[in-house]
Amino acid sequence: MADEKKAPAKKDKDLKLPTREENFSEWYIELVKRAKLADNSDVRGSMVIRPNGYALWENMQRVLDGMFKDTGHQNAYFPVLIPESYLAKEKKHVADFAPQVAVVTHAGGKPLPEGERYVIRPTSETIINRSFTNWVQSYRDLPLLINQWANVMRWEMRPRLFLRTTEFLWQEGHTCHETKEDAQAETLKMLDVYKTFAEDFMAMPVMSGQKTDSEKFPGADSTYSIEAMMQDKKALQAGTSHMLGQNFAKMFDTMFQGRDGQKHYVWQTSWGVSTRLIGALIMTHSDDAGLVVPPKLAPTHAVIIIIGRTPEERAPVKAKAEALAADLKKAGLRVIIDDDETKGPGFKYAEYELRGVCLRVELGPKDLEKGQCVLARRDTKEKVFEPLTSAVTKAQAMLDAMQQALFAKAKAFRDTHTFEVNSYDELKAKADDGFLLAHWDGTPETEARIKEETGLTTRNRPFELKQEPGKCVVTGKDSPGRIVFSRAY
Numbered sequence: 001m002a003d004e005k006k007a008p009a010k011k012d013k014d015l016k017l018p019t020r021e022e023n024f025s026e027w028y029i030e031l032v033k034r035a036k037l038a039d040n041s042d043v044r045g046s047m048v049i050r051p052n053g054y055a056l057w058e059n060m061q062r063v064l065d066g067m068f069k070d071t072g073h074q075n076a077y078f079p080v081l082i083p084e085s086y087l088a089k090e091k092k093h094v095a096d097f098a099p100q101v102a103v104v105t106h107a108g109g110k111p112l113p114e115g116e117r118y119v120i121r122p123t124s125e126t127i128i129n130r131s132f133t134n135w136v137q138s139y140r141d142l143p144l145l146i147n148q149w150a151n152v153m154r155w156e157m158r159p160r161l162f163l164r165t166t167e168f169l170w171q172e173g174h175t176c177h178e179t180k181e182d183a184q185a186e187t188l189k190m191l192d193v194y195k196t197f198a199e200d201f202m203a204m205p206v207m208s209g210q211k212t213d214s215e216k217f218p219g220a221d222s223t224y225s226i227e228a229m230m231q232d233k234k235a236l237q238a239g240t241s242h243m244l245g246q247n248f249a250k251m252f253d254t255m256f257q258g259r260d261g262q263k264h265y266v267w268q269t270s271w272g273v274s275t276r277l278i279g280a281l282i283m284t285h286s287d288d289a290g291l292v293v294p295p296k297l298a299p300t301h302a303v304i305i306i307i308g309r310t311p312e313e314r315a316p317v318k319a320k321a322e323a324l325a326a327d328l329k330k331a332g333l334r335v336i337i338d339d340d341e342t343k344g345p346g347f348k349y350a351e352y353e354l355r356g357v358c359l360r361v362e363l364g365p366k367d368l369e370k371g372q373c374v375l376a377r378r379d380t381k382e383k384v385f386e387p388l389t390s391a392v393t394k395a396q397a398m399l400d401a402m403q404q405a406l407f408a409k410a411k412a413f414r415d416t417h418t419f420e421v422n423s424y425d426e427l428k429a430k431a432d433d434g435f436l437l438a439h440w441d442g443t444p445e446t447e448a449r450i451k452e453e454t455g456l457t458t459r460n461r462p463f464e465l466k467q468e469p470g471k472c473v474v475t476g477k478d479s480p481g482r483i484v485f486s487r488a489y
Contacts, residue, residue: 017034037052037162078124081120104118128148132144152170172270173272190269204407235484238273301334302335304338379402440458440472
């Protein structure tokens with residue numbers, strides 16, 4: 001076993017979190033703060049994303065940006081201020097966003113005249129369509145595939161770090177197409193991109209499917225989502241893709257000359273994910289010791305902790321640590337070395353567990369004598385003694401195994417807490433138990449009643465769920481198939 005230098009305890013209690021079982025909400029908030037992911041700010045409902053948290057977002061952004069470009073999309077940027085009059089053009093759009101909109105009423109020290117005020121973008125369909133109207137003239141200009149990385153502002157009454165904040169970071173894709181069929185194909189293609197990212201990179205299983213009309217995006221013909229289950233068995237909507245039809249095109253006369261020589265409105269889509277994904281990642285994988293991050297998105301794959309009582313003992317260990325770090329970096333791993341003599345090994349182990357470093361590498365004088373190091377996996381706490389000559393290969397194998405194990409564990413948890421329910425009493429009884437697959441008559445009145453009486457909301461109608469007709473659990477009326485109900489964030 002690696003040598004351990006005994007040092008005075010250094011505020012170990014400061015690293016201890018509330019347990020998930022005791023208070024899941026408090027556990028989440030404390031983890032975000034103590035792992036130095038984000039802080040509350042003096043701007044109501046907004047957060048400061050700290051370097052540890054922003055590094056996660058950068059890794060997500062890097063992967064997603066590559067996936068968008070692989071599917072033919074280009075990045076652009078549009079103004080953060082949108083003329084207030086633009087939002088008023090689409091009645092459903094403005095009605096649903098009005099309570100969340102922040103309005104700029106003064107500029108240059110003077111009030112802005114009525115009709116010249118601005119809103120800080122809650123989403124960008126309107127301002128982007130103004131540009132699309134200028135860019136699209138002919139069917140030869142289509143498809144137009146644009147993505148924007150930006151911030152948005154939606155006034156939030158009950159903020160929670162990463163999950164619901166007044167200002168947040170996201171990407172929003174906006175595309176124009178020649179036909180309805182092309183736009184629908186794009187909508188589902190990008191939903192599948194999100195599903196692939198969630199499952200292959202976040203190790204987070206999701207259900208993809210169509211939202212109900214009452215849950216769709218304001219101004220869209222239809223909305224599709226990916227839904228994930230958190231460890232408290234609540235649902236979290238992790239991404240959405242919207243078939244906008246021609247609604248915004250008609251608002252801004254976004255038209256093209258077709259192959260028939262006539263003018264036609266474009267068919268459009270929009271789709272987005274946000275820093276909410278960081279909250280989803282935390283609540284899917286983390287434990288009572290702190291953050292657990294899938295290796296494919298981890299800011300730090302490995303920390304090498306140098307152990308030794310004296311400078312004479314530590315010098316050769318540090319030299320070997322630097323050589324090992326260089327080899328790990330050549331293999332594509334993100335590595336740091338901890339040679340801090342003011343903290344004991346035990347405190348460091350707890351600190352890096354809290355921060356979510358995937359692998360801990362312990363290296364001391366006795367390890368050098370044996371030509372080995374100790375590798376400890378963050379998720380399972382498994383420790384192995386590995387020859388230094390094969391440490392890089394072993395580290396890679398442990399990271400691959402961790403990525404796969406996190407997905408398998410999360411999927412098993414979701415599947416264990418997914419149930420078919422066949423009566424309203426059963427739906428009520430299992431309201432806190434996870435994803436409930438129930439027949440529903442498709443009416444907004446029944447959907448609203450279920451929400452009011454149980455706190456359950458429809459999540460989506462999953463594509464992978466075989467649909468068979470039945471009877472609504474509330475009204476007994478005909479149902480085309482089961483839909484997912486759950487408590488949700």
